[in-house]
Amino acid sequence: xxxxxxxxxxxxxxxxxxxxxxxxxxxxxxxxxxxxxxxxxxxxxxxxxxxxxxxxxxxxxxxxxxxxxxxxxxxxxxxxxxxxxxxxxxxxxxxxxxxxxxxxxxxxxxxxxxxxxxxxxxxxxxxxxxxxxxxxxxxxxxxxxxxxxxxxxxxxxxxxxxxxxxxxxxxxxxxxxxxxxxxxxxxxxxxxxxxxxxxxxxxxxxxxxxxxxxxxxxxxxxxxxxxxxxxxxxxxxxxxxxxxxxxxxxxxxxxxxxxxxxxxxxxxxxxxxxxxxxxxxxxxxxxxxxxxxxxxxxxxxxxxxxxxxxxxxxxxxxxxxxxxxxxxxxxxxxxxxxxxxxxxxxxxxxxx
Amino acid sequence: xxxxxxxxxxxxxxxxxxxxxxxxxxxxxxxxxxxxxxxxxxxxxxxxxxxxxxxxxxxxxxxxxxxxxxxxxxxxxxxxxxxxxxxxxxxxxxxxxxxxxxxxxxxxxxxxxxxxxxxxxxxxxxxxxxxxx
Numbered sequence: 063x064x065x066x067x068x069x070x071x072x073x074x075x076x077x078x079x080x081x082x083x084x085x086x087x088x089x090x091x092x093x094x095x096x097x098x099x100x101x102x103x104x105x106x107x108x109x110x111x112x113x114x115x116x117x118x119x120x121x122x123x124x125x126x127x128x129x130x131x132x133x134x135x136x137x138x139x140x141x142x143x144x145x146x147x148x149x150x151x152x153x154x155x156x157x158x159x160x161x162x163x164x165x166x167x168x169x170x171x172x173x174x175x176x177x178x179x180x181x182x183x184x185x186x187x188x189x190x191x192x193x194x195x196x197x198x199x200x201x202x203x204x205x206x207x208x209x210x211x212x213x214x215x216x217x218x219x220x221x222x223x224x225x226x227x228x229x230x231x232x233x234x235x236x237x238x239x240x241x242x243x244x245x246x247x248x249x250x251x252x253x254x255x256x257x258x259x260x261x262x263x264x265x266x267x268x269x270x271x272x273x274x275x276x277x278x279x280x281x282x283x284x285x286x287x288x289x290x291x292x293x294x295x296x297x298x299x300x301x302x303x304x305x306x307x308x309x310x311x312x313x314x315x316x317x318x319x320x321x322x323x324x325x326x327x328x329x330x331x332x333x334x335x336x337x338x339x340x341x342x343x344x345x346x347x348x349x350x351x352x353x354x355x356x357x358x359x360x361x362x363x364x365x366x367x368x369x370x371x372x373x374x375x376x377x378x379x380x381x382x383x384x385x386x387x388x389x390x391x392x393x394x395x396x397x398x399x400x401x402x403x404x405x406x407x408x409x410x411x412x413x414x
Numbered sequence: 415x416x417x418x419x420x421x422x423x424x425x426x427x428x429x430x431x432x433x434x435x436x437x438x439x440x441x442x443x444x445x446x447x448x449x450x451x452x453x454x455x456x457x458x459x460x461x462x463x464x465x466x467x468x469x470x471x472x473x474x475x476x477x478x479x480x481x482x483x484x485x486x487x488x489x490x491x492x493x494x495x496x497x498x499x500x501x502x503x504x505x506x507x508x509x510x511x512x513x514x515x516x517x518x519x520x521x522x523x524x525x526x527x528x529x530x531x532x533x534x535x536x537x538x539x540x541x542x543x544x545x546x547x
Contacts, residue, residue, distance in 0.1 A: 088465045099466035101510050108514060110522045124515070130462040131511070137455045142424075185425060286423050386523050393516040397509055399456060403449065404505040406432040411498055 072367035077355040120385035124373045132373040138392040139297040141285040145382050146174045150279035160266045170290045172236050173380045174280050176256035181282045199245030203256045203280040206240045211268035237261030259381035295378040301368035303348040309363040316340035322354035424451050444490040445497040457485040463504040469495050
């Protein structure tokens with residue numbers, strides 16, 4: 063790789079600094095290189111790889127996009143992909159030791175399994191119905207939480223026992239929330255009734271004769287408004303590390319070099335001359351600790367870099383939206399944003 | 415008490431326009447755009463897309479104040495076009511780019527899912543493509 067290519071495609075890490083960080087692929091930066099954006103070229107160079115998928119987590123690579131786009135995805139995932147959460151809590155009775163507002167806050171953070179696409183925002187329905195305030199079946203899910211703690215029948219009078227053995231309903235869990243369908247919801251959500259994603263989230267604890275009687279209203283919202291509406295637990299990206307060995311690292315140094323990296327990054331093999339030599343096998347696993355640059359013997363033999371347009375995304379879903387649907391949802395939000403802006407610009411152009 | 419409403423972050427105020435244009439009086443082919451209720455997400459993306467256009471001489475954005483939910487975008491172009499036209503082009507390009515990304519992701523996911531269920535019942539399945547050099 064020539065020096066120019068290195069600067070163009072890589073972020074370079076040295077022991078005391080990181081350089082060549084920002085992307086310079088705009089027209090006019092390099093003589094003889096036309097960097098004008100072109101959809102056909104983008105279609106050819108852009109790649110997606112899905113490398114891991116579990117129930118709540120997805121890891122995928124977006125190769126060949128600009129950092130501003132990757133960062134837009136991350137920001138949109140965290141703050142602007144809508145999801146449902148409890149917003150209003152009507153407290154009919156609360157004799158537990160937990161204060162009303164603390165209880166309401168805890169309830170708000172419970173992830174709700176309901177497809178946000180099936181609902182509209184409250185302000186949308188308000189606009190449609192001519193600003194008549196009040197929830198409708200198109201924008202609100204209602205849950206009831208009515209729990210009273212009582213002494214367990216026939217329980218021994220022994221203080222050393224667990225509260226769960228002495229009393230009924232000593233702990234209130236999210237699974238005890240009961241969906242109460244409104245309007246046409248019962249028919250519409252026959253196959254997938256809204257419920258908390260996890261049934262074992264502890265909400266509060268009660269003792270005999272304490273009770274809570276609540277009505278919970280879930281609405282659609284976005285993470286910008288409140289973090290409880292965010293559909294992701296984490297959404298982050300990193301650049302793919304790339305370790306370039308410029309001069310062969312031989313003998314004992316090879317083993318030392320291998321130990322500078324996490325397991326599986328560097329391998330020691332026997333080369334043609336029967337000597338031990340180090341080579342890079344899986345730079346993806348590298349944490350880029352830059353340990354190898356602390357040793358004088360490796361200083362001129364290795365270049366630590368990151369590929370500037372290779373983004374490794376790690377997105378963990380809260381559970382309401384399956385992880386593989388998060389990126390398409392984020393893209394949808396972004397396209398919608400662009401379309402709104404385009405429309406308002408077209409309007410202005412027409413007026414002039 | 416006097417805290418601003420939370421929805422002010424993303425719902426347009428009454429009579430507020432999403433986008434306004436102020437032509438620059440001192441520079442030729444330059445304009446300042448004010449976009450309401452947007453932040454660095456859109457600002458940085460637009461700036462980058464505009465810079466990738468040969469006809470754009472200058473593109474920059476700022477968020478004037480953390481409590482004002484708007485961005486200010488400045489564009490200067492070559493004499494054969496206008497900032498408005500360039501911004502329009504940037505929107506079109508971005509929409510195309512996003513559609514490509516979504517389509518590719520969904521196609522790849524479809525294949526991934528296929529492999530995932532029919533060939534491996536283990537939870538995690540890795541595959542890498544590395545052709546960096």
